[in-house]
Amino acid sequence: MSYTAATVQLLDIEGKLVTSDATAEYLPYIEKLSDDQLREFHRQMVVIRRFDIDAANLQRQGQLAMWIPSLGQEAAQVGSGLAARPQDHIFPSYREHVIARIRGVDPMRIIEMLRGLSHGGWDPKEHNNFHLYTLVLGSQTLHAAGYAMGIQLDGATATGNPETDEAVIVYFGDGSSSQGDVNEALVFAASYQAPLVFFLQNNHWAISVPVTRQSRTPLYLRPGGFGIPGIQIDGNDVLASYAVTTANLDRARSGGGPQFIEALTYRMGAHTTSDDPTKYRDNEELDFWTKADAITRYEKFLRSRGAGDDFFAEIEAEAADLTADIRRRTIALGVPEPSQMFEYVYSEPHALMDAQREWLANYEASFEGGEA
Amino acid sequence: MSVENLSMAKALNQGLRQALLADPKVLLMGEDIGPLGGVFRVTEGLHAEFGDNRVLDTPLAESGIVGTAIGLAMRGYRPVCEIQFDGFIFPAFDQITTQLAKLTSRHHGSLTMPVVIRVPYGGHIGAVEHHQESPEAYFAHTPGLRVVSPSNPHDAYWMIQEAIQSNDPVIFFEPKSRYWPKGDVDTSASGFPLHSTRVVRPGTEVTLVGYGPMVSMLLQAAEIAESEGTSVEVIDLRSISPIDYDPIVASVQKTGRLVVAQEAPGFVSVGSEIAATVTERAFYSLEAPVLRVAGFDTPFPPAKLETAYLPDADRILEAVDRAMAY
Ligand SMILES: Cc1ncc(C[n+]2csc(CCOP(=O)(O)OP(=O)(O)O)c2C)c(N)n1
Ligand SMILES: [Mg+2]
Numbered sequence: 001m002s003y004t005a006a007t008v009q010l011l012d013i014e015g016k017l018v019t020s021d022a023t024a025e026y027l028p029y030i031e032k033l034s035d036d037q038l039r040e041f042h043r044q045m046v047v048i049r050r051f052d053i054d055a056a057n058l059q060r061q062g063q064l065a066m067w068i069p070s071l072g073q074e075a076a077q078v079g080s081g082l083a084a085r086p087q088d089h090i091f092p093s094y095r096e097h098v099i100a101r102i103r104g105v106d107p108m109r110i111i112e113m114l115r116g117l118s119h120g121g122w123d124p125k126e127h128n129n130f131h132l133y134t135l136v137l138g139s140q141t142l143h144a145a146g147y148a149m150g151i152q153l154d155g156a157t158a159t160g161n162p163e164t165d166e167a168v169i170v171y172f173g174d175g176s177s178s179q180g181d182v183n184e185a186l187v188f189a190a191s192y193q194a195p196l197v198f199f200l201q202n203n204h205w206a207i208s209v210p211v212t213r214q215s216r217t218p219l220y221l222r223p224g225g226f227g228i229p230g231i232q233i234d235g236n237d238v239l240a241s242y243a244v245t246t247a248n249l250d251r252a253r254s255g256g257g258p259q260f261i262e263a264l265t266y267r268m269g270a271h272t273t274s275d276d277p278t279k280y281r282d283n284e285e286l287d288f289w290t291k292a293d294a295i296t297r298y299e300k301f302l303r304s305r306g307a308g309d310d311f312f313a314e315i316e317a318e319a320a321d322l323t324a325d326i327r328r329r330t331i332a333l334g335v336p337e338p339s340q341m342f343e344y345v346y347s348e349p350h351a352l353m354d355a356q357r358e359w360l361a362n363y364e365a366s367f368e369g370g371e372a
Numbered sequence: 373m374s375v376e377n378l379s380m381a382k383a384l385n386q387g388l389r390q391a392l393l394a395d396p397k398v399l400l401m402g403e404d405i406g407p408l409g410g411v412f413r414v415t416e417g418l419h420a421e422f423g424d425n426r427v428l429d430t431p432l433a434e435s436g437i438v439g440t441a442i443g444l445a446m447r448g449y450r451p452v453c454e455i456q457f458d459g460f461i462f463p464a465f466d467q468i469t470t471q472l473a474k475l476t477s478r479h480h481g482s483l484t485m486p487v488v489i490r491v492p493y494g495g496h497i498g499a500v501e502h503h504q505e506s507p508e509a510y511f512a513h514t515p516g517l518r519v520v521s522p523s524n525p526h527d528a529y530w531m532i533q534e535a536i537q538s539n540d541p542v543i544f545f546e547p548k549s550r551y552w553p554k555g556d557v558d559t560s561a562s563g564f565p566l567h568s569t570r571v572v573r574p575g576t577e578v579t580l581v582g583y584g585p586m587v588s589m590l591l592q593a594a595e596i597a598e599s600e601g602t603s604v605e606v607i608d609l610r611s612i613s614p615i616d617y618d619p620i621v622a623s624v625q626k627t628g629r630l631v632v633a634q635e636a637p638g639f640v641s642v643g644s645e646i647a648a649t650v651t652e653r654a655f656y657s658l659e660a661p662v663l664r665v666a667g668f669d670t671p672f673p674p675a676k677l678e679t680a681y682l683p684d685a686d687r688i689l690e691a692v693d694r695a696m697a698y
Pocket of ligand 1: 095135136137172173174175176177203205206207267271403432434456460463
């Protein structure tokens with residue numbers, strides 16, 4: 001699968017804006033942006049790619065148990081992530097590192113999860129409504145639907161003020177689209193007309209299984225059967241991702257009900273560092289998507305609008321600084337106290353936790369005494 | 373006699389291959405089990421050998437996998453489902469507990485449900501959330517399901533074939549931490565009953581019972597105890613439901629002390645069940661209360677804390693000492 005006649009693309013592979021009937025609705029969102037805003041897309045994509053590649057290296061060097069690369073999916077994520085307004089809630093899957101960063105989550109929180117130090121641990125309320133990663137595929141789509149229902153019950157949406165009206169965006173993959181939870185989320189969101197945007201990153205693979213095993217129809221058509229409008233975009237086009245997500249979130253926040261975006265992109269690397277994609281896929285596909293790379297085309301676009309070498313060098317320097325800083329902080333990470341296991345299991349005291357915490361403390365103390 | 377030195381992953385692979393060869397109705401189904409051979413490579417090479425109609429790389433939906441396996445079983449197939457990791461069995465929990473487990477009973481026996489669900493489980497692999505859990509008690513608690521777990525490559529080779537031959541649903545828990553160590557597999561032996569506990573190490577003073585990943589830990593503890601002067605008998609449960617109690621009761625009648633160990637949380641667990649039953653059946657032989665060593669009753673912690681969470685030889689020995697002190 002590659003792009004189709006229905007794929008909305010604002011920036012072609014050569015980095016040129018596409019003006020057509022299909023793009024007319026979306027180009028105004030781009031025309032409104034300042035040069036600084038346009039450059040911000042690039043900065044986010046380049047910095048996260050460098051971080052991502054270095055995190056995979058950290059895994060190879062034994063610093064992380066695993067890494068989940070986002071390589072190749074930067075445009076889908078940066079565009080949609082920057083489209084969300086401050087009051088919006090974001091329910092990620094587990095690959096949206098750059099959106100976490102955009103919403104103020106220190107990348108170290110993700111490093112810590114993949115080093116085996118935490119299962120999440122950030123408070124969405126203090127991180128611009130960026131919720132925790134969810135590893136059980138598709139579960140988060142129902143949480144997002146429920147959250148959006150709550151927004152609606154609170155009357156915090158569709159008041160006519162886009163500056164305060166809230167909406168929700170949820171991320172999931174092509175493989176996850178087969179889960180019952182995802183289909184139930186579509187039903188609930190449609191039934192209650194909840195202000196929710198489903199953002200499906202179709203990176204064409206679910207570990208070793210191609211998207212063709214999940215769906216015989218392009219995935220953007222599936223929500224139609226649930227009564228939810230669907231649209232397919234070029235997920236490697238950061239401008240399309242930004243403009244279409246902005247339009248969809250605004251429709252959702254102004255009483256238009258749930259929306260669905262399928263972003264066509266590609267998992268350029270392994271599923272995780274535990275995976276070996278040479279066992280199941282060929283290079284032809286990879287070649288196509290290498291040519292369709294998001295960053296290469298966007299650099300051309302920015303250069304055509306006057307960005308010079310110093311701008312790109314500045315971003316490179318920022319990326320290098322971030323990765324050096326992450327590397328330094330990763331290596332310095334300690335190990336949590338075992339007693340931490342018993343914290344937060346319940347929000348109120350619990351007899352079994354107290355008993356086991358005490359047992360473990362005594363047990364550990366028995367070794368310090370030189371016994372056992 | 374034909375003995376091969378195999379890892380458990382390879383032994384399971386060979387057992388599955390034998391089952392596929394023996395019965396054209398046997399099917400494998402699961403996520404990534406085709407060309408990739410499963411994330412643990414247990415089905416490696418089987419798709420190439422048996423093709424799309426015997427080894428099904430399914431859409432990504434566990435309820436779908438088990439639900440359609442039920443339908444295939446109704447049609448006369450013997451599906452063997454792979455759940456990719458312990459923590460991902462729950463989308464299928466409804467199909468397993470409300471349907472798979474009950475259909476034979478609801479049909480008054482006229483329908484059998486020869487479905488095997490393979491589940492890699494347990495810790496000690498340093499993985500992220502939902503990839504190291506031990507959910508066996510949920511299934512052992514469900515009437516209508518058989519639940520087993522091999523501890524070594526030889527048992528794995530035979531038990532997977534017996535599970536596939538069973539006309540009842542079998543939840544087959546594969547200890548991930550034991551996938552890679554090699555052991556001798558006698559492929560010419562005639563196997564053993566699926567639900568039979570085995571005394572793996574004879575001893576006289578304390579009985580240790582465990583299953584799956586815990587057995588090697590128990591043997592390690594037994595050796596240390598021996599070197600410190602305590603004679604320990606180790607029993608591999610192999611089957612969690614039903615439990616073959618006779619060898620356990622016989623052992624306790626001899627030793628008078630029982631320690632049960634598991635990775636799963638201890639509250640309402642397999643260990644609790646064994647403690648209760650042995651207390652009922654061998655009360656007058658007991659010199660000490662039956663003691664449980666288990667994972668704590670918390671969510672499985674981040675990987676860097678797993679060694680503090682999971683019972684190890686020291687935690688087992690601490691219980692052995694307590695039992696001996698009565
Ligand atoms: C319920 C569940 N089943 C299985 C898995 C194991 N698993 C992790 S990622 C993955 C593939 C996901 O594919 P997709 O939804 O396309 O997302 P991508 O990884 O491509 O971003 C699988 C099978 C899981 N995490 N959760
Ligand atoms: Mg995918």
